[in-house]
Amino acid sequence: MSRNRIKPAYFKKRTLGWLVVSFTLVAPLSSMAEVFALPANGSDLIGEIQYTKAKHEDTLIDIAREFSVGQDEIVMANPTVDRWLPGDGKDVLVPRQFILPDAPHSGVVINIPEMRLYYYPAQPKTKATQVITYPVSIGRMDWRTPLGATKIAQKVKDPVWRPPETIKEEHARDGDILPDVVPAGPLNPLGRFALRLGVPGYLIHGTGIDKAYGIGMRVTHGCIRMYPEDIERLYPLVNVGTPVHLVNQPVKLGWSDGTLYMEVHQPLDEDRMTYEQLLDSAMDMIEKKTARQQVVLDGAALKQALQQPSGVPVAISKSPDPIPEPTQALGGT
Structure with a gap:
């Protein structure tokens, strides 16, 4: 059964620079995809802050995945809410309002510290009028995700994973012996869809079902990891040659x-x-x-x-x- 959502209506108090929140019941968010119209010239904000009530069995991680939000995102937005036991009926802020990164409004833009991907779909010779955004996981400190401009070099459905020797050695130190080849399937850590970047060895990809809830954290070996349902939506939209900008903007205006x-x-x-x-x-x-x-x-x-x-x-x-x-x-x- 779908939960009822509580969405705040906003009224700006310009003299104080605050937001006053009132609550109204709205339809479930399952019909509200991660697609936003680009704001008019001079505006940089998309989306809106939303609230939901936790159910007895919920964790913040469950709520994050339901709303296509990353783990760190939802925890940071709810500093007083227990990650694992929010409590039945607890109001949970869902951070669904964003300032667009300071980067071209074309192709794919990934803000590394935000752990969020923005895709600006556009037809040839026309500017994008929408932006689609998803949470992502990024590389750990010892496996940094690269920065800079690149492109989508290849699209692969049901990829086979051939773990590099460095990753095999790391797993072996923990007693986990990786095979030379991991076939496509539900446990493949690349998931069902992968977008290979122009930077050798780096991909935007999904994940196996055993790690589907670890999105929105620094947990990868440098690749960009997405929820399985999110990469499935993004994959058919992105073409080979699409530009990709990987930026480092912890503060956005x-x-x-x-x-x-x-x-x-x-x-x-x-x-x-x-x-x-x-x-x-x-x-x-x-x-x-x-x-x-x-x-x-x-x-x-x-x-x-x-x-x-x-x-x-x-x-x-x-x-x-x-x-x-x-x-x-x-x-x-």
Whole structure:
């Protein structure tokens, strides 16, 4: 049976830079795919924050997969909710609003620290009007996912996995002896669909049924791993030669209705910064983002966004206080 969803309706309080949330029951989200219309010129936000109520048997990981959200994403967005026992009827925030990465709106864009893929479908000689987004897993610190521009070099259905010697040696140290060839099938760690990148040895792929819930974490040997149902949707849409941009943007900025938003994710462990370093980097970004548009920053919101990363866009600007009208002096006799 489908659970009822609770979706917040939003009203911007421009004078405070806050969001006020009211709740209304809506239809189940199973019919709401990960496809969003690209916002109008000047806006960088897509989607909306949503809430659901946990059932008795739910974990946050179950809810994450149901909504196509990664593990770290949903845990970071719900810091006071127990990952394994949220509790029957507990309100769970589903982070389904995103600031688009600062990258071309074409092909595939993967923001590594966000652990999220964006795909901009477009016909020849036309710009994309939509964006499709999915959570992904990325490489561990000792198996970093590469950065930079590449392309989809090959599409493979029901791939066979030939584990490299380095991976076989790693597994052998843990007493797990890998075969030279893992045939296609439900336990193949590449899943049923794979998109080979132009960088040798790296793929965007699904996963076997035994690891289908480990999406949205740093757990791979450098490849981009997706939920099986997500790669199955993406695979037929992407053509060989599609450009791929792998970027490192733990802090993203975006405009919406004249308000500046910031979305903060934990930097990669190897890129860890102090708060002062993160603030300096954010201020440089804000200076560039506001070069053509004046803004009054909400210092408290900015500080909280950087100190307590939630992966959720936060308004960091507010409207300037109105200039008081001059008072008219009263005459006397």
